[in-house]
Amino acid sequence: MTDIALPESLGYSLDQARARLRKALEDAERAQGTATLLAVSKTKPASLIRQAWQLGQREFGENYLQEALEKQTELADLDDIVWHFIGPLQSNKTRAVAENFDWVHSVERLKIAKRLSEQRPANLAPLNICLQVNISREASKSGVMPEEAIALAHDVAALPRLRLRGLMAIPAPAESFAAQRIPFAELRQLLTKLQAALPETQLDTLSMGMSDDLEAAISEGATLVRLGTAIFGARSNS
Numbered sequence: 172m173t174d175i176a177l178p179e180s181l182g183y184s185l186d187q188a189r190a191r192l193r194k195a196l197e198d199a200e201r202a203q204g205t206a207t208l209l210a211v212s213k214t215k216p217a218s219l220i221r222q223a224w225q226l227g228q229r230e231f232g233e234n235y236l237q238e239a240l241e242k243q244t245e246l247a248d249l250d251d252i253v254w255h256f257i258g259p260l261q262s263n264k265t266r267a268v269a270e271n272f273d274w275v276h277s278v279e280r281l282k283i284a285k286r287l288s289e290q291r292p293a294n295l296a297p298l299n300i301c302l303q304v305n306i307s308r309e310a311s312k313s314g315v316m317p318e319e320a321i322a323l324a325h326d327v328a329a330l331p332r333l334r335l336r337g338l339m340a341i342p343a344p345a346e347s348f349a350a351q352r353i354p355f356a357e358l359r360q361l362l363t364k365l366q367a368a369l370p371e372t373q374l375d376t377l378s379m380g381m382s383d384d385l386e387a388a389i390s391e392g393a394t395l396v397r398l399g400t401a402i403f404g405a406r407s408n409s
């Protein structure tokens with residue numbers, strides 16, 4: 172038998188994901204290191220997160236609060252891990268998110284942002300925030316409408332315990348690379364508008380691109396790509 176890397180192993184898939192990101196940056200004529208790989212670990216056990224950490228991965232994204240808190244407890248010894256909350260966020264969950272995460276990507280209402288700011292513990296750095304934008308204008312989807320994003324950003328940027336960093340979106344699935352690029356380009360243009368409207372705020376983050384559309388997102392300026400399936404494999408219960 173030949174000794175080949177098993178495609179199902181985490182080391183292999185993480186290497187593949189990193190190679191994909193490097194190639195996408197190269198194809199987009201962007202410098203290496205200008206986009207960060209966020210490993211989306213929802214539904215996956217803490218042991219896999221620890222393994223990914225041992226392979227050098229530091230940024231992890233979680234969608235479900237209770238599940239995330241349990242894994243964080245198990246992984247409390249990994250003190251340089253960076254936790255991103257990327258799922259829908261209700262009022263009754265804001266305190267635990269404010270206390271246990273470094274980033275929230277899914278802010279779409281001022282009420283939620285105010286609670287996160289009030290509840291962010293004084294001994295922690297301000298909570299990094301992305302506004303989620305409903306860039307494809309889907310009736311059933313989360314996110315602020317693009318035309319309302321600037322007003323919301325203005326209010327969120329004024330909250331003392333938050334640090335507004337940029338925008339996040341999950342576009343509707345599209346068939347081709349060209350079609351995938353359109354909503355990502357719109358999000359990039361919206362960030363440019365926001366940067367002009369809020370010159371005092373360091374808006375440096377475009378959280379866009381997942382396992383199926385990473386290349387298109389990178390070609391339109393993504394700085395944080397959120398990969399789940401491509402790193403950890405298919406999810407059974409989502």
Ligand SMILES: *Cc1c(COP(=O)(O)O)cnc(C)c1O
Nearest residue numbers: 211257381382397398399400401
């Ligand atoms: C699940 C999820 C991802 C990862 O999706 P994959 O297609 O598995 O890469 C990224 N972003 C958000 C907000 C998610 O909920």
